[in-house]
Amino acid sequence: MSTSDTYYIPHKATWPIIGTVGLVIMLAGFANYLNGSSIGPTMMVLGLLVFIVMLTGWFTLQSGESESGMYSTQVGISYRMGMMWFIFSEIMFFAVFFGTLWYTRNLSVPWLGGEGTGAATKELLWPAFEAAWPTNGPGKVGGEFESMGAWGLPFLNTLILLTSGVSCTWAHHGLLAKNRDQLIKGLAATVGLGLLFVTFQAIEYHEAYTDMGLTLGSGIYGSTFFMLTGFHGFHVCVGAIILGVVLFRSWKGHFQPENHFAFEAAAWYWHFVDVVWLGLFVFVYVI
Amino acid sequence: MSAVVAEHDHHDHGPAKGLLRWIITTNHKDIGTLYLLFALAMFFVGGAMAMVIRAELFEPGLQFVDPAFFNSMTTMHALVMVFGAVMPAFVGLANWMIPMMIGAPDMALPRMNNMSFWLLVAGVLLLASTLLMEGGAPASGWTLYPPLVLQTGKALPFAIFSVHLLGISSIMGAINIIATIFNMRAPAMTLMKMPMFVWTWLITAFLLIAIMPVFAGAVTMLLTDKFFQTSFFDAAGGGDPVLYQHIFWFFGHPEVYVMILPTFGVASTIIPVFARKPLFGYSSMVYATAAIAFLSFIVWAHHMFTVGMPIAGELYFMYATMLIAIPTGVKVFNWTATMWKGSMTFETPMLFSIAFVVLFTMGGFTGLMMSIAPVDFQYHDTYFIVAHFHYTLVPASVFILMAAGYFWLPKWTGHMYNERIGQLHFWLSAISVNILFFPQHFLGLAGMPRRIPDYAIQFADWNMISSIGGFIFGASQLLFLYIVVDTIRGGTGEKVTDEVWEDASKHSLEWTLSSPPPYHSFTTPPTSIPTEHI
Ligand code: HEM
Ligand SMILES: [Cu+2]
Numbered sequence: 175m176s177t178s179d180t181y182y183i184p185h186k187a188t189w190p191i192i193g194t195v196g197l198v199i200m201l202a203g204f205a206n207y208l209n210g211s212s213i214g215p216t217m218m219v220l221g222l223l224v225f226i227v228m229l230t231g232w233f234t235l236q237s238g239e240s241e242s243g244m245y246s247t248q249v250g251i252s253y254r255m256g257m258m259w260f261i262f263s264e265i266m267f268f269a270v271f272f273g274t275l276w277y278t279r280n281l282s283v284p285w286l287g288g289e290g291t292g293a294a295t296k297e298l299l300w301p302a303f304e305a306a307w308p309t310n311g312p313g314k315v316g317g318e319f320e321s322m323g324a325w326g327l328p329f330l331n332t333l334i335l336l337t338s339g340v341s342c343t344w345a346h347h348g349l350l351a352k353n354r355d356q357l358i359k360g361l362a363a364t365v366g367l368g369l370l371f372v373t374f375q376a377i378e379y380h381e382a383y384t385d386m387g388l389t390l391g392s393g394i395y396g397s398t399f400f401m402l403t404g405f406h407g408f409h410v411c412v413g414a415i416i417l418g419v420v421l422f423r424s425w426k427g428h429f430q431p432e433n434h435f436a437f438e439a440a441a442w443y444w445h446f447v448d449v450v451w452l453g454l455f456v457f458v459y460v461i
Numbered sequence: 462m463s464a465v466v467a468e469h470d471h472h473d474h475g476p477a478k479g480l481l482r483w484i485i486t487t488n489h490k491d492i493g494t495l496y497l498l499f500a501l502a503m504f505f506v507g508g509a510m511a512m513v514i515r516a517e518l519f520e521p522g523l524q525f526v527d528p529a530f531f532n533s534m535t536t537m538h539a540l541v542m543v544f545g546a547v548m549p550a551f552v553g554l555a556n557w558m559i560p561m562m563i564g565a566p567d568m569a570l571p572r573m574n575n576m577s578f579w580l581l582v583a584g585v586l587l588l589a590s591t592l593l594m595e596g597g598a599p600a601s602g603w604t605l606y607p608p609l610v611l612q613t614g615k616a617l618p619f620a621i622f623s624v625h626l627l628g629i630s631s632i633m634g635a636i637n638i639i640a641t642i643f644n645m646r647a648p649a650m651t652l653m654k655m656p657m658f659v660w661t662w663l664i665t666a667f668l669l670i671a672i673m674p675v676f677a678g679a680v681t682m683l684l685t686d687k688f689f690q691t692s693f694f695d696a697a698g699g700g701d702p703v704l705y706q707h708i709f710w711f712f713g714h715p716e717v718y719v720m721i722l723p724t725f726g727v728a729s730t731i732i733p734v735f736a737r738k739p740l741f742g743y744s745s746m747v748y749a750t751a752a753i754a755f756l757s758f759i760v761w762a763h764h765m766f767t768v769g770m771p772i773a774g775e776l777y778f779m780y781a782t783m784l785i786a787i788p789t790g791v792k793v794f795n796w797t798a799t800m801w802k803g804s805m806t807f808e809t810p811m812l813f814s815i816a817f818v819v820l821f822t823m824g825g826f827t828g829l830m831m832s833i834a835p836v837d838f839q840y841h842d843t844y845f846i847v848a849h850f851h852y853t854l855v856p857a858s859v860f861i862l863m864a865a866g867y868f869w870l871p872k873w874t875g876h877m878y879n880e881r882i883g884q885l886h887f888w889l890s891a892i893s894v895n896i897l898f899f900p901q902h903f904l905g906l907a908g909m910p911r912r913i914p915d916y917a918i919q920f921a922d923w924n925m926i927s928s929i930g931g932f933i934f935g936a937s938q939l940l941f942l943y944i945v946v947d948t949i950r951g952g953t954g955e956k957v958t959d960e961v962w963e964d965a966s967k968h969s970l971e972w973t974l975s976s977p978p979p980y981h982s983f984t985t986p987p988t989s990i991p992t993e994h995i
Contacts, residue, residue, distance in 0.1 A: 181645070183567045183981070186477050186485045190576030198583045201626070205618035208688050232572075248644060252569040255640040263632050263674045270678030270708060274693060282701035290771060313697030316690070391690030394699035401685065401693075 182244045189232040196224030233419065237436065241428055250435050257439040261446050264409075268450055271405065275398045275457060279307050283394070286312060310393025319387040321395060324459035327378045331371050332455050335410075338367035339448045342417075342441050350431050354424065361421040364444065368414035375407050402458055406450055413447045416440045476980070487571035488980060489556045494873075495578050496553030501945065503545035503585065504859075508935055510538035515897075515931035517914050518924050531914035532600035537592065539603035543720070544627050545585045547854070550862050551723040552577075552634045555662050557873065559638065561971035561978060562656045564647030564987045569640035577633035584626030591616035591623075602912055604713065605680065607694040607705050611687050618688070621680045628673040635666035635673075642666075647970075647986035653747070654990050656969045657740065660747050661726030664754045668715045668722070671758070676712040679705060703768050710761035718757045721853060722750060724821075724861040725792055728814050731868050732796055733994055734965050735811035736803030742795040743995040749788035749795075756785050766837045775834045782832035786825065793822050808962075809883035813864035816891045817857055824852030827902070842912075845905025851898045860890070863941060870945070871961045875977040876952035878944050886944065889937035896930025967993035 203217025239245065245253075287305025288296035296303065300312035308321040322328065345360025347353075379400075382388040390400045420440045423429065429437055476482040476491065486492060513534050517525050526534070556574065560567055568574050591598040596614015599605065605620075613620070642655070642663045655663075682705070685691040692698020694705045725746075733740045740746065762770060762778040770778075796818050805811070827849040831837045840846055863886075871877050900923035905911075909920045916924065957976050959966065966972035968991055974982065 181566060184487055184571055187487050187572040187575050188485050190572055191484055191579050194576060194579040194583050197580070197626070198587065201622040202587065202619070205622055208618045208684075209615045251644050252640045255643060256570055256573070256636050259636045259639055259670050260632070263636075263670045266671050267674035267678050270675050270682075273708070274682070274704060277704050277707065278700060282696075282704060283699050285701075286696060286699065291769070309699045311692060311695075311697050311699030315692050315695070315698035389690075390685070391692075393692050397685070397691035397693050397698070397700065401682070401691065 180246055182239070182246065182249050184239075189228050189235070193225060193228035193232070196221050196228055200225060237423060237428060240433065240435070243433075245433070245435075250433070253435045254438065257442060261442060264446065265450075268402075268405070268453075271398065271402050272453065272457065275402065278394050278398065283307065283309055283311075308395035310395055314393070316389055316392035316396055317387060319389075319392045319396065322378070322382060322386075322388065322399060322459060324455065327374050328455060328459045331374050332451065334367050334371045334374070335448050335451050338364045338371070339445060341367065342444050346437065346441060349424075349429055349434055349437060352431060354427075357424050357429075358421065361417060361424060365414050365417045365421060368410055368417065368444075372407060372410055372414070375403065375410075399458060402454055406447070406454055409447045409450070413440070413444045416443060485575065487567075487575055489560050489568045489571070489574065489982070490873075490978070490980070492568075492574050492578050493553045493556030493558075496549050496556060496581075499578075499582065499585075500546050500550035500553060500862075501942070503541055503549070505938070505942070506589075507538050507541035507546055508938060510534045510541065511931065512935050514538065515928040518916070519928040520925065521916050521918055521921050523915055526914070528914045529597055529600055532602075532912060533592070533598040535912050536599050536602055537588075540588060540599075541585070542854075543603065543716070544588075545581075547720050547858050547862070548631065549581055551662075551665075551720070552631075554658075554723065554727070554862075554865055554869075555634075555638055558869070558971060559641055559659055559662060560645065561974060561982045562659050562969055563642065563645060563650050564970055564983045564990075565641060565645035566981045566984055568637050569645050570637045573633050574637050577630045577637065580626050580630035580633070584623045584630060587619050587623040587626060591619050594619070604706075604709055605683065606709070607683060607686065607702050610683060618684060621684050624680045625677055628677045631669050631673045635669035638662055638666040639670075647983065647988075647990065649986075649988060649990045653744065654992060654995060656726075656994055657729035657743070657746055657750075658723070658726035661722045661729075661750050664750050665719050665722045668719050668754055668757065672712045672715045672719075675708060676716075679708040679712065682708075703765070706765050706768060707762065710764045711758070713764065714761045715754075715757040717850070717853070718753060720858050722754065724817070724858045725750065727861045727865045727868075728796060728817055729792075730969065730994070731810050731814045731864055732799050732818075734868075734962050734968055735808060735814075736800045736805050737964065738799055738803040740795070740994050741798035741801075742791070745791055746795055749791040752788040753785060756781065756788070760785065763832055763834075763837070766834045767841050779832055779834040783829065786829050786832075789825055793818060793825070808867070809878075809880060809887055810864040810868035812884065812887045812891075813860045813867070816887070817860045817864070820852055820856035820860070820891075820894070824849055824854075824857060827852065840905060842910055843905035844901040844909045844911055847911050848898050848901035848905060851901070855898065856891070856894050860894075863887075863890070866941070866945065868962075869971075870948045871952075871957040872971060872974075872976050872978070874949050874952070875957060875975075876948050876950075877955045877957050878948040878952050880953075882940055882944055886937060886940040889940070890934060893930045893933035893937060897927055897934050898930070900924075900927045900930075964993070967991050969994055 198221070199217050200221025203214050203221055206217060207214025284290070284305045285292040286296065286300065287303055289305065303312035310316050310319065341360050341363040345357050345364065348356025348360055388399070389396055417440050420437050423436065476488065477485060483491065483495060513526060514531070517531055556568065594615040596616060598616050599610065599613050599620045601610035601613065610617070642659060682691065682693040686693055686695065692700040694700050694702045696702070729740055729746055760778060760782045762774060763782040766775060766778070827845065831840050831846060831849060867878060867883055904920055904923050907920065909916055959974065959976055960972040961976060970987060970991060971978070973987065
């Protein structure tokens with residue numbers, strides 16, 4: 175990098191403090207709600223609104239700065255590193271729940287069933303319990319339930335997400351080749367597929383709750399199933415919103431082959447969400 | 462990578478006016494100052510809680526507080542000190558020093574830098590608010606083990622969300638540090654020329670990004686177990702409370718290294734300056750830091766020797782833990798070798814650093830004792846472990862933070878601190894910290910459990926001595942507060958030079974800047990890099 179290149183250092187940032195206040199109101203509201211206090215929901219909505227205003231304002235500011243050419247290559251590298259390590263932190267977050275699934279299936283449920291040094295404990299505490307998967311534990315917490323099969327909607331959803339990964343890359347090629355039409359179509363397809371995925375997942379959840387007796391309260395199977403797929407579904411929603419913003423900016427004529435950090439960040443995030451799903455499909459549904 | 466400040470907004474280059482300056486600042490020095498002052502304040506808040514603990518334990522029997530509040534105090538003391546004082550203090554140092562040490566104008570992501578500070582404040586406020594709630598603040602110990610922690614009253618969701626906020630704040634801070642170090646160095650500043658403080662923070666930042674989400678995941682499961690009918694930590698539903706401990710310590714053990722690695726970095730910065738010698742074994746220091754960081758991920762269950770793990774697990778975690786002593790030993794020997802035959806002087810920062818080397822080593826040794834699984838059955842959950850980690854945290858991390866204060870305050874403010882009061886502060890602290898914590902080894906070996914407000918009569922003598930040490934230590938820290946305020950307001954009145962300490966500018970770049978340094982540290986990257994620290 176030559177020394178004539180410049181590094182933009184912003185001054186006087188107001189959005190961070192606004193975002194912080196919004197986040198605190200939202201979380202304090204949620205905590206109040208959980209404690210049964212009636213002002214909880216109001217605070218949550220209020221905090222969320224402030225938070226959304228912050229996101230809109232901050233991103234508008236950034237995209238304006240980007241389009242007016244204030245970000246050098248070196249600034250772009252900082253942003254890319256930021257996104258990369260943010261995604262790494264998300265990977266670690268999901269790793270907790272995958273680890274939980276692994277630990278309960280391979281260690282703690284067999285121990286409850288008397289494996290290893292657990293034989294006496296089993297005889298004394300839960301003599302009738304046979305270790306198996308899926309399970310809602312020796313206490314049959316949450317009552318009878320059916321486990322979720324892999325080859326219906328979940329398999330369809332796998333195909334949908336994989337296709338969306340392709341359409342996202344296709345859009346990127348369009349951007350690099352200065353083909354705006356391809357960029358917009360590719361992004362629109364990706365967002366559409368993302369929304370389709372979420373819709374199918376909503377249908378799946380509805381079936382689980384109404385027909386299969388499978389809920390978040392269905393012992394350790396229900397807990398891990400809904401925690402993993404739920405957090406993933408939430409990330410799909412966030413990814414789709416990010417891609418939607420990128421789509422909107424593309425439509426307004428933003429992004430150049432040499433300057434499109436926001437697109438890249440959104441695409442990385444989307445691929446990350448995609449890969450997590452593959453892990454889920456294998457470990458939660460198939461095996 | 463070089464960096465020149467872009468001249469985009471010509472009209473407003475300085476800070477905003479008044480209080481607003483501090484709220485919306487993006488400047489690494491302003492934010493560093495905020496972090497450091499906040500940490501100092503929390504040091505006294507957490508310290509006050511420690512005084513409550515030591516007052517209650519001064520004599521057997523229940524004197525001042527009821528047991529539930531006592532348990533809240535041990536819990537909150539730890540959480541406030543770890544997340545409110547020690548970690549933010551090091552992030553503050555990182556903010557102030559890293560750009561200056563690598564020849565950069567500022568941190569790589571200044572707006573996010575501001576947000577990570579305010580999220581920290583928000584998280585700590587949320588945590589502190591639990592003190593006023595029905596059912597009291599969390600009283601389960603800072604480890605928040607279920608099922609006990611699920612009996613917390615209204616405070617539980619607030620404490621959990623506070624952990625989330627603190628986690629986001631730490632991750633943002635860590636990302637910023639990594640981007641700064643990789644992307645903002647002066648062209649001549651190659652990785653293996655970086656000051657040790659920068660190296661240790663780089664590695665710490667990786668640790669933080671890897672572990673904070675894990676803690677967030679663990680407390681999220683506590684939340685759903687309590688409020689959304691999940692069974693993660695409930696055996697009746699097929700879950701396992703021990704799982705929480707595994708996840709917590711996968712976070713928790715690296716977390717203690719988050720507090721000690723930057724400590725190592727500051728010690729490696731200060732000792733060569735006052736020994737007037739290059740750091741002994743620079744590259745081995747770098748590799749040892751990386752090795753400790755790696756090992757910290759594979760030893761977590763040494764905190765769980767007594768929960769009933771399979772024997773293979775006990776053995777594996779025992780041997781893996783012992784390995785940590787090797788890179789740690791490398792470091793201790795290197796500091797000693799740096800001082801060997803140096804022309805040493807003993808200004809306050811050096812005194813604190815030498816005390817750190819000696820007393821940290823003691824904490825390391827008790828760690829090694831506890832790593833032996835069969836004997837840890839005796840030490841576990843007694844005052845012995847309390848002594849262990851206080852030796853690794855107070856006369857190590859906290860002493861080095863004091864040393865850093867004395868070392869860099871003249872650079873930050875342009876004023877010299879009062880050396881006589883500094884020395885007095887040192888001797889009072891160094892003596893009282895041992896009166897405070899050394900007897901706790903004996904108490905632990907004799908079987909006194911940790912986290913109890915009352916105890917059997919045979920523990921009375923050492924507890925009283927420990928409490929006396931605690932009160933002296935607590936009171937002595939007011940001297941530090943006085944010195945910080947006094948130095949900011951002009952100190953001794955003596956004008957300090959740019960390099961402050963003899964030949965310091967041969968060691969690191971910050972001493973080539975004016976004291977106090979300009980608002981944007983290096984607007985053009987420096988061309989020559991001091992190498993005396995290597
Ligand atoms: C030579 C290196 C070290 C070894 C071998 C070691 C080993 C251990 C072991 C085995 C325990 C568990 C004791 C028990 O619960 O029975 C422990 C606890 C602890 N260690 Fe260390 N340690 C070392 C260094 C450190 C350092 C550098 C720090 C912090 C800066 C630290 C902080 C702690 C803390 C906070 C606990 C207690 C956690 C709790 O239960 O609340 N240790 N250590
Ligand atoms: Cu440990």
